[in-house]
Amino acid sequence: MNTTSNNVSVQGVIANLAKQFRANIQTYAIIVAMIFIWILFAIATGGRYLSAQNVSNLIRQMTVTSFLAVGMVLVIVTGGIDLSVGKVAGFVSVIVAQFQANIWNKILPGQELLTTILSVVVGLGIGTLVGAIQGYIISYLAVPSFIVTLGAQWAFNGGILIVTQGKTIPANQPLFSWIGQGYLKPIAGWVVALGVIVLLFYTMFNSRQKKRRYGFELSPLYMDVLKTALYSVLILVYVVVVNSFNGVSIPVLLLAISAVVMAYVSNNTRFGRYAYAIGGNREAARLSGVNIKKNVFSIFVVMGLLCGVSGVVLASYIGYGTVAAGQGYELDAIASCILGGTSTLGGEGTVFGAMVGALIMASLTNGLQILNVPSSWQYVVKGIVLILAVYTDVYFKKNR
Amino acid sequence: MNDENTVIDAQVAKVNTPAGDDIILDFRNVTKTFPGVVALRDVSLQIKRGEIHGICGENGAGKSTLMKILSGVYPWGTYEGQVFIEGQELRLESSSIRQAIEAGIAIVYQELTLVPGITVGENIFLGKEPLERGVINWDKLYADTQRLLEEYKLDIHPQALVKNLGVGKMQMTEIAKALSENARILILDEPTSALAEAEIEKLMEILRTLKEHGVTCIYISHKLNEFFAITDTITVLRDGRVITTQPTRNLTVEKLVSYMVGREMTERFPESHRQPGEVVLEVEDLHAVDPEEPSREVLKGVSFNLRKGEVLGIAGLMGSGRTELAMTLFGEYGKITRGTVKLEGRPISPKSSRDAMMHGLSLVPEDRKRHGLVLIQSILRNISLPNLDRFATWYKIDDNAELKASRTFAQSLAIKAPHLNVQCNTLSGGNQQKVVISKWLMSNPKVLIMDDPTRGIDVGAKYEIYKLINDLTAQGIAIIMISSDLEEVLGMSNRVMVMHAGRSAGTLDITEATQERVMALATGIA
Numbered sequence: 031m032n033t034t035s036n037n038v039s040v041q042g043v044i045a046n047l048a049k050q051f052r053a054n055i056q057t058y059a060i061i062v063a064m065i066f067i068w069i070l071f072a073i074a075t076g077g078r079y080l081s082a083q084n085v086s087n088l089i090r091q092m093t094v095t096s097f098l099a100v101g102m103v104l105v106i107v108t109g110g111i112d113l114s115v116g117k118v119a120g121f122v123s124v125i126v127a128q129f130q131a132n133i134w135n136k137i138l139p140g141q142e143l144l145t146t147i148l149s150v151v152v153g154l155g156i157g158t159l160v161g162a163i164q165g166y167i168i169s170y171l172a173v174p175s176f177i178v179t180l181g182a183q184w185a186f187n188g189g190i191l192i193v194t195q196g197k198t199i200p201a202n203q204p205l206f207s208w209i210g211q212g213y214l215k216p217i218a219g220w221v222v223a224l225g226v227i228v229l230l231f232y233t234m235f236n237s238r239q240k241k242r243r244y245g246f247e248l249s250p251l252y253m254d255v256l257k258t259a260l261y262s263v264l265i266l267v268y269v270v271v272v273n274s275f276n277g278v279s280i281p282v283l284l285l286a287i288s289a290v291v292m293a294y295v296s297n298n299t300r301f302g303r304y305a306y307a308i309g310g311n312r313e314a315a316r317l318s319g320v321n322i323k324k325n326v327f328s329i330f331v332v333m334g335l336l337c338g339v340s341g342v343v344l345a346s347y348i349g350y351g352t353v354a355a356g357q358g359y360e361l362d363a364i365a366s367c368i369l370g371g372t373s374t375l376g377g378e379g380t381v382f383g384a385m386v387g388a389l390i391m392a393s394l395t396n397g398l399q400i401l402n403v404p405s406s407w408q409y410v411v412k413g414i415v416l417i418l419a420v421y422t423d424v425y426f427k428k429n430r
Numbered sequence: 431m432n433d434e435n436t437v438i439d440a441q442v443a444k445v446n447t448p449a450g451d452d453i454i455l456d457f458r459n460v461t462k463t464f465p466g467v468v469a470l471r472d473v474s475l476q477i478k479r480g481e482i483h484g485i486c487g488e489n490g491a492g493k494s495t496l497m498k499i500l501s502g503v504y505p506w507g508t509y510e511g512q513v514f515i516e517g518q519e520l521r522l523e524s525s526s527i528r529q530a531i532e533a534g535i536a537i538v539y540q541e542l543t544l545v546p547g548i549t550v551g552e553n554i555f556l557g558k559e560p561l562e563r564g565v566i567n568w569d570k571l572y573a574d575t576q577r578l579l580e581e582y583k584l585d586i587h588p589q590a591l592v593k594n595l596g597v598g599k600m601q602m603t604e605i606a607k608a609l610s611e612n613a614r615i616l617i618l619d620e621p622t623s624a625l626a627e628a629e630i631e632k633l634m635e636i637l638r639t640l641k642e643h644g645v646t647c648i649y650i651s652h653k654l655n656e657f658f659a660i661t662d663t664i665t666v667l668r669d670g671r672v673i674t675t676q677p678t679r680n681l682t683v684e685k686l687v688s689y690m691v692g693r694e695m696t697e698r699f700p701e702s703h704r705q706p707g708e709v710v711l712e713v714e715d716l717h718a719v720d721p722e723e724p725s726r727e728v729l730k731g732v733s734f735n736l737r738k739g740e741v742l743g744i745a746g747l748m749g750s751g752r753t754e755l756a757m758t759l760f761g762e763y764g765k766i767t768r769g770t771v772k773l774e775g776r777p778i779s780p781k782s783s784r785d786a787m788m789h790g791l792s793l794v795p796e797d798r799k800r801h802g803l804v805l806i807q808s809i810l811r812n813i814s815l816p817n818l819d820r821f822a823t824w825y826k827i828d829d830n831a832e833l834k835a836s837r838t839f840a841q842s843l844a845i846k847a848p849h850l851n852v853q854c855n856t857l858s859g860g861n862q863q864k865v866v867i868s869k870w871l872m873s874n875p876k877v878l879i880m881d882d883p884t885r886g887i888d889v890g891a892k893y894e895i896y897k898l899i900n901d902l903t904a905q906g907i908a909i910i911m912i913s914s915d916l917e918e919v920l921g922m923s924n925r926v927m928v929m930h931a932g933r934s935a936g937t938l939d940i941t942e943a944t945q946e947r948v949m950a951l952a953t954g955i956a
């Protein structure tokens with residue numbers, strides 16, 4: 031039995047928490063920054079900022095670009111970049127809108143469920159295919175990712191214009207709209223939340239059990255419980271807040287699933303581990319038997335798939351396909367990663383960090399909008415915050 | 431940077447050095463800590479003008495850290511205690527390493543610091559390029575480089591790109607760069623770890639000349655006999671503390687070792703009872719060219735065979751093609767133009783490291799920083815990287831099994847770190863090397879190729895590595911051990927293949943191999 035967890039003293043708890051904090055100072059710094067921003071806006075808007083409706087909106091607003099950020103983390107971790115994601119997502123959205131508006135009703139009239147599923151399949155398929163083609167050129171033909179994705183950005187910008195013919199394509203069929211605009215019923219929200227919490231605790235105890243079987247020293251039980259409890263409380267707070275408004279939104283749920291899956295993949299599978307090794311030292315990774323081409327290729331395929339998800343959600347969320355679809359999203363996605371601690375040199379970065387980064391970006395935009403700051407100044411503020419955030423990061427690293 | 435301001439701090443304190451005026455460097459109660467590690471504890475040490483002062487100690491003892499304080503990597507204020515240079519306190523500002531150079535201190539770091547993509551001359555004059563009306567005078571730069579290289583009889587082309595040099599020549603370039611500073615105090619942190627006998631001899635010669643010119647030199651190495659060849663005084667560090675400082679003539683290798691490791695070590699090589707089995711690897715008349723420059727043949731006919739459970743040592747001078755052979759067998763470098771490689775009777779031609787690993791080959795590469803480690807990752811992640819297949823299913827890595835296996839190796843090689851989640855770039859050089867060895871020992875191959883595996887590793891840990899090598903051969907693994915350390919090759923091998931100019935010049939059974947015979951083959955006289 032593990033002894034440390036038995037004699038819990040106040041000093042011990044504080045010391046442990048402090049240690050934990052110092053070890054993850056970067057992560058916590060950015061969370062602190064986020065809370066700071068929230069407080070600031072809450073005061074400036076007289077509390078409106080933290081109303082249930084606004085919190086629900088804010089988180090929903092960040093989803094479309096966040097899908098892109100989830101994939102972008104691994105791309106940047108391997109030392110690459112993807113400038114095409116915004117336009118690829120936009121392209122997917124207009125294609126899907128085109129199918130919704132003009133194609134399904136001709137070939138499959140009256141089959142709403144089937145056509146919605148097919149729209150999703152088409153969207154994800156196109157995204158994945160685009161990712162595969164770009165990945166092939168980048169990894170097997172050895173053209174730098176910056177160039178390939180810049181080219182693709184232009185190409186898909188053209189693609190969007192060709193598909194839309196400069197017009198807006200409606201995609202507002204009820205079932206299809208549910209993907210981007212729907213909400214879980216409050217009771218369903220609770221069920222999901224409780225399910226996740228049970229799973230969190232189960233995983234925690236299970237992992238302790240396994241560690242014990244291997245005879246490893248365990249971190250104190252209360253620390254693990256505290257951590258898991260904290261996550262659970264966050265989930266519960268979110269559900270309480272949004273349930274008092276509309277309920278858990280579907281795109282947020284989809285985003286959460288994508289982020290958790292990718293976070294798991296990046297830490298707990300060979301694919302993820304290799305990505306970090308490649309970004310950290312490409313030659314050492316190769317000499318360790320890592321198949322670099324295959325790995326980089328796969329990362330772009332995954333990125334493409336996430337562009338597909340983003341595109342489908344985008345079409346459904348705004349309800350039509352437009353010329354401006356996906357405009358500038360790649361920069362939001364990249365900025366989210368960087369804010370979340372992803373190193374532009376490669377080898378470092380987490381999905382969790384990128385999500386916090388995305389939340390910060392969304393919090394800023396949303397707050398400035400509520401305050402009726404003109405969009406010109408919104409850009410100025412966002413730019414300054416990005417640079418400031420990265421400077422703080424550099425500063426912490428240097429003075430550690 | 432503003433050059434006028436970068437002299438030693440003006441507010442220097444005049445102090446009377448107790449041992450008189452011939453003390454050029456005086457460390458007083460220097461303590462340096464890193465998070466979780468005390469690298470130096472209350473170190474006091476005096477260095478006399480004009481002497482060659484050796485510093486030795488186990489991996490992680492704090493040698494490099496002490497030197498980095500002197501060169502400004504850890505500036506004044508980031509450590510406790512004081513350092514006096516000719517009676518004045520040295521107060522180097524942060525981010526101003528040039529300041530140390532102006533104070534007359536030049537250093538050759540343990541890890542290579544050259545810029546790979548530019549030429550030898552550009553590297554040597556980096557930051558002090560000769561200018562003519564604001565523009566770099568390239569003719570002068572290369573002429574000066576040429577003169578410098580000739581003065582020290584270094585066979586390096588001034589316009590060669592650094593990345594195309596072998597590690598040995600890079601090391602000599604690094605030394606030339608330090609020499610070009612005309613420093614009063616020259617620090618050499620393991621300058622010979624990548625050099626072969628002939629180059630070491632050359633370096634010793636250079637150091638003797640410098641000494642005649644009154645240059646003070648601090649010399650760090652794990653090759654203990656070098657201390658006796660060249661130093662006047664030796665200081666031993668252990669766990670960040672000074673154990674002793676003594677005139678070299680009062681010491682012996684045995685005494686030095688016992689000061690270093692804190693106990694007696696009677697022998698350098700553990701006993702082994704190897705019984706080589708059938709042939710696993712057969713290489714016949716192997717020719718290969720540089721893939722980037724196909725007209726340059728790097729291997730010009732190498733033949734040997736390797737039996738199960740034996741150690742085949744490969745000796746040879748720098749540039750004799752040993753590393754090229756290792757990399758070619760591992761599918762990484764040379765393009766094979768002629769000859770065959772047979773593994774267990776079947777011809778193989780690995781196209782990549784991955785391919786080679788599938789066939790059951792593993793390679794401990796020569797250049798740990800470039801090929802061996804992902805420096806920004808933890809010890810654990812580095813050790814497990816080539817071995818993930820055995821801990822992983824398609825959807826999951828068993829991180830407990832991973833940790834357990836990695837820990838076994840980290841412990842048996844005594845990697846000095848608080849835990850395995852420490853990033854490799856905070857480890858001392860020797861401990862980094864141990865990580866590289868661990869990761870490949872774990873891979874459990876049929877044939878393990880080790881390219882200078884004990885480079886920069888202290889005597890105690892070397893012994894542990896030799897024991898592990900013996901364990902592996904007892905399991906039937908065949909080992910190719912390339913080494914610049916002739917004693918090691920002779921002490922550990924069953925047979926020794928000597929390479930000369932890209933060819934196998936001959937293979938000697940250990941019973942007939944002597945230093946003289948190996949050297950004769952290596953230099954091409956035999």
Ligand SMILES: Nc1ncnc2c1ncn2[C@@H]1O[C@H](COP(=O)(O)OP(=O)(O)OP(=O)(O)O)[C@@H](O)[C@H]1O
Binds near residue numbers: 494496858859
């Ligand atoms: N930047 C750093 N951060 C944390 N710990 C460090 C850092 N640099 C050095 N250390 C630690 O300080 C100790 C002394 O390291 P140092 O490099 O001086 O050893 P060394 O005597 O030169 O060893 P070697 O013979 O292996 O080169 C080691 O335990 C090392 O892990």
Ligand SMILES: [Mg+2]
Binds near residue numbers: 619
């Ligand atoms: Mg060192």
